[in-house]
Amino acid sequence: MKIKPITDHxxxxxxxxxxxxKLGILLxxxxxxxxPEQGRVVAVGSGKNISGTIVPFEVKEGxxxxxxxxxxxxxxxxxxxxxxAKEEDILAIIEE
Amino acid sequence: MKIKPITDHxxxxxxxxxxxxKLGILLxxxxxxxxPEQGRVVAVGSGKNISGTIVPFEVKEGxxxxxxxxxxxxxxxxxxxxxxAKEEDILAIIEE
Amino acid sequence: MKIKPITDHxxxxxxxxxxxxKLGILLxxxxxxxxPEQGRVVAVGSGKNISGTIVPFEVKEGxxxxxxxxxxxxxxxxxxxxxxAKEEDILAIIEE
Amino acid sequence: MKIKPITDHxxxxxxxxxxxxKLGILLxxxxxxxxPEQGRVVAVGSGKNISGTIVPFEVKEGxxxxxxxxxxxxxxxxxxxxxxAKEEDILAIIEE
Amino acid sequence: MKIKPITDHxxxxxxxxxxxxKLGILLxxxxxxxxPEQGRVVAVGSGKNISGTIVPFEVKEGxxxxxxxxxxxxxxxxxxxxxxAKEEDILAIIEE
Amino acid sequence: MKIKPITDHxxxxxxxxxxxxKLGILLxxxxxxxxPEQGRVVAVGSGKNISGTIVPFEVKEGxxxxxxxxxxxxxxxxxxxxxxAKEEDILAIIEE
Amino acid sequence: MKIKPITDHxxxxxxxxxxxxKLGILLxxxxxxxxPEQGRVVAVGSGKNISGTIVPFEVKEGxxxxxxxxxxxxxxxxxxxxxxAKEEDILAIIEE
Numbered sequence: 001m002k003i004k005p006i007t008d009h010x011x012x013x014x015x016x017x018x019x020x021x022k023l024g025i026l027l028x029x030x031x032x033x034x035x036p037e038q039g040r041v042v043a044v045g046s047g048k049n050i051s052g053t054i055v056p057f058e059v060k061e062g063x064x065x066x067x068x069x070x071x072x073x074x075x076x077x078x079x080x081x082x083x084x085a086k087e088e089d090i091l092a093i094i095e096e
Numbered sequence: 097m098k099i100k101p102i103t104d105h106x107x108x109x110x111x112x113x114x115x116x117x118k119l120g121i122l123l124x125x126x127x128x129x130x131x132p133e134q135g136r137v138v139a140v141g142s143g144k145n146i147s148g149t150i151v152p153f154e155v156k157e158g159x160x161x162x163x164x165x166x167x168x169x170x171x172x173x174x175x176x177x178x179x180x181a182k183e184e185d186i187l188a189i190i191e192e
Numbered sequence: 193m194k195i196k197p198i199t200d201h202x203x204x205x206x207x208x209x210x211x212x213x214k215l216g217i218l219l220x221x222x223x224x225x226x227x228p229e230q231g232r233v234v235a236v237g238s239g240k241n242i243s244g245t246i247v248p249f250e251v252k253e254g255x256x257x258x259x260x261x262x263x264x265x266x267x268x269x270x271x272x273x274x275x276x277a278k279e280e281d282i283l284a285i286i287e288e
Numbered sequence: 289m290k291i292k293p294i295t296d297h298x299x300x301x302x303x304x305x306x307x308x309x310k311l312g313i314l315l316x317x318x319x320x321x322x323x324p325e326q327g328r329v330v331a332v333g334s335g336k337n338i339s340g341t342i343v344p345f346e347v348k349e350g351x352x353x354x355x356x357x358x359x360x361x362x363x364x365x366x367x368x369x370x371x372x373a374k375e376e377d378i379l380a381i382i383e384e
Numbered sequence: 385m386k387i388k389p390i391t392d393h394x395x396x397x398x399x400x401x402x403x404x405x406k407l408g409i410l411l412x413x414x415x416x417x418x419x420p421e422q423g424r425v426v427a428v429g430s431g432k433n434i435s436g437t438i439v440p441f442e443v444k445e446g447x448x449x450x451x452x453x454x455x456x457x458x459x460x461x462x463x464x465x466x467x468x469a470k471e472e473d474i475l476a477i478i479e480e
Numbered sequence: 481m482k483i484k485p486i487t488d489h490x491x492x493x494x495x496x497x498x499x500x501x502k503l504g505i506l507l508x509x510x511x512x513x514x515x516p517e518q519g520r521v522v523a524v525g526s527g528k529n530i531s532g533t534i535v536p537f538e539v540k541e542g543x544x545x546x547x548x549x550x551x552x553x554x555x556x557x558x559x560x561x562x563x564x565a566k567e568e569d570i571l572a573i574i575e576e
Numbered sequence: 577m578k579i580k581p582i583t584d585h586x587x588x589x590x591x592x593x594x595x596x597x598k599l600g601i602l603l604x605x606x607x608x609x610x611x612p613e614q615g616r617v618v619a620v621g622s623g624k625n626i627s628g629t630i631v632p633f634e635v636k637e638g639x640x641x642x643x644x645x646x647x648x649x650x651x652x653x654x655x656x657x658x659x660x661a662k663e664e665d666i667l668a669i670i671e672e
Contacts (some may be wrong), residue, residue: 002191003162006154009187036649036660045188052149053628058621060584066579066651066660073132073187075162083138084132084162084187091585091649091660092621095578098287099258104251105283141284148245159280169228169283171258180228180258180283194383195354223362237346237380244341265309265324265379267354276324276354276379290479291450294442297475333442333476340437361420361475363450372420372450372475386575387546390538393571429538429572436533457516457571459546468516468546468571482671483642486634489667525634525668532629553612553667555642564612564642564667 003077005084008048010059011068012039012083018083036066036091039083048087057087099173101180104144104156108135108163108179132187135179142156144183153183160190195269197276200240201249204231204259204275228258228283231275240279249279256286291365293372296336299346300327300355300371324354324379327371336375345375352382387461392432394443396423396451403418405448420450420475423467430470441471448478483557485564488528490539492519492547492563516571517544519563528567537567544574579653581660586635588615588643590661592639612642612667615659624663633663640670 005011017037041063047054059065071089075082101107111134137159143150155161167185171178207230233239233255239246251257267274272287293299303326329351347353359377361375363370389395400420401480425447431438455473459466485491495518521543527534539545551569555562581587591614617639623630635641647665651658 003188004191006187007183009172011188017581036651049146049151051147051627052151055625055628068649073164074164075132079660086582090582092581092587093580095580099284100287101284102282103279107284145242145247147243148198148247169260171228195380196383197373197380203380213366241338241343243339244343265354265356267324291476292479293476294474295471299476337434337439339435340439361450361452363420387572388575389572390570391567395515395572433530433535435531436535457546459516483668484671485668486666487663491668527615529626531627532631553644555612565660 001077003043003075003082003084005043005045006046008057008087009045010057010085010087010090011041011042011044012072012085012092014039014081014083015064037069038064038066038094040064042082044087058088059087059093064096065090066092066094097173099139099171099178099180101139101141103141104143104153106153106181106183106186107138107140108161108168108181109138110135110177110179111160118141122177133165134162135189136160140183153159155183155186155189160192162188162190163185193269195235195267195274195276197235197237200249200279201237202249202277202279203234203236204257204264204277205234206231206273206275207256222270229261230256230258230286231250232256234274236279251279251282251285256288257282258284258286289365291331291363291370291372293331293333295333296345296375297333298331298334298345298373298375298378300353300360300373301330302327302369302371303352325357326352326354326382328352330370332375347375347378347381352384353378353382354382387427387459387466387468389427389429391429392441392471393429394441394469394471394474395426395428396449396456396469397426398423398465398467399448403414420432421453422448422450422478424448426466428471443471443474443477449474450476450478481557483521483523483555483562483564485525487525488537488567489492489521489525490537490565490567490570491524492552492565493546494519494561494563495520495544517549518544518546520544522562524567539567539570539573544576545570545572546572577653579651579658579660581619581621583621584633584663585621586633586661586663586666587618587620588641588648589618590615590657590659591640592655613645614640614642614670615638618658619640635663635666635669640672641666642668642670653668 003011041059041061042055043061047056067085067090072083072085075084099107137155137157139157140153143152163181163186168179168181195203233251233253235253236249239248258280259277264275264277267276289290330348331349332345335344355373355378360362360371360373387395425443425445427445428441428443431440451469451474454466457468459468483491492564521539521541523541524537524539547565547570551564552563555564579587617635617637619637621632623632643661643666648659648661651660
């Protein structure tokens, strides 16, 4: 079974535990600033429709990304947690 | 009798009980993230009008979809429950 | 006397009582989802102006429709109740 | 002295008393739906500017119209009450 | 010294006292409707930019106008009170 | 050191004390209307992007301007106070 | 490891301590006005999509900038604090 995001949605697997430590990125957050999260892109939709033109995603399958905490919806597939975000929820790509 | 959604609306039959278990998707939701639902597309409208152009749906009759919990309206036809959503309420297609 | 809706407005006669029962559609609504209503289109306006182009209505006189409960305004003509909705308040057409 | 509405504004004289009764239209309103009002168009502005194009009014001087209660501003000219509405506040024309 | 409004702003001198009485316009206002004010246009800006096109003002220096009470900002020049409004705050021109 | 505003931002030095008195402009403000401020334009950005076109500023370095009180951000450079506003915060130019 | 901002995002390293003092810019802030912050641009995204056109950034790597306090999200990479802002959060460039 596969989850295929549509339009400007993207499926993300959160990065947790050991891999997260290895990346060395901390997302502390304070009362004044939003605390983002990190994850790996599993699948992307077709792109966002801006004034009639489909704008392709800047992220692709496999990218490690930083995204806003509150935008995405949460789902579980066979006991694994995933998030469905919009591309506008993604702030940056983590390159190694 | 048939319900035909117009413009960017789509008619969805919620997936419940045994079929839901078989799909193996759980939509837990937490205080911080929205909890989506799953269903089967029964009919789609003509598409969304973006700046004067009709953009066709990415989902079609029969697709199993994940959609946001709070957007759709609820109706009952001959004792069966359906939802009328907008395409923007649909997050992803479940492929088997 | 006739009520002629303008621009993207549509005049709707609510379906009640026996006819409603015959249609077999129930619009229960829950705390979480909006409860739509059903009615018959009596007259439509000229259409919605999107970026300078008039987009004609997808519904026409005589159509039985499902529409959102809270959008339309309520009027009474010679003791009969009508609603004036916008096309965006209409979710679907009921076909028999 | 004359009041000339500009852009997408329209000057309306409310219909009250006997004439209102004769029209046979009641605008009851409920807790759930907005209660519109009726009046006669006295003058219209030049039209609404949509994406750089002036869209002319669908209503004209003399039309009896139904309009939303809360949009328009209220003025008095030589003891007579008038309302200045936007065209988007007008729902329908009453034709006799 | 001169105040020159820019873009879609307009400088207005409020009409008060005797001249106001002579005009015979009362702007009573009720709990349900906004109460507009009247004034004389002293200067207009260059116009509003709608989708890249400058749309010239419909009002000009010297026009007596009716405008919404809450939009404009208040200034005093050598003890005389003025208001700086946007053109969208102006509802109508008073013609004598 | 120089502060160079970007896009539709403009750097303003507030006018205070003696020069303010000489200008003879008072910005009283009331509970009902916004109270604007006055200052001198020190630098302007490249302009606002409206639908893909850069619209140049109507104000230029050296202009005395009236601007809304609450829009701009406050900075201090070597003990001198400045404000960074958007062009839409500027209401008018003071010409002498 | 590198953080690569996407679309209209920009990665900023806050300027603190000695360098901040040397710049001589104070961002006091009051109850009435927003208090901005200063930092150095580390990386920029591809640009903002306005009506289908990518508008390149006005800031570039190495620029010292003033930006709004509340827009950006906060991250930590190997114990160093960074911010991810949108270009619209950046008010001005500090030139030396």
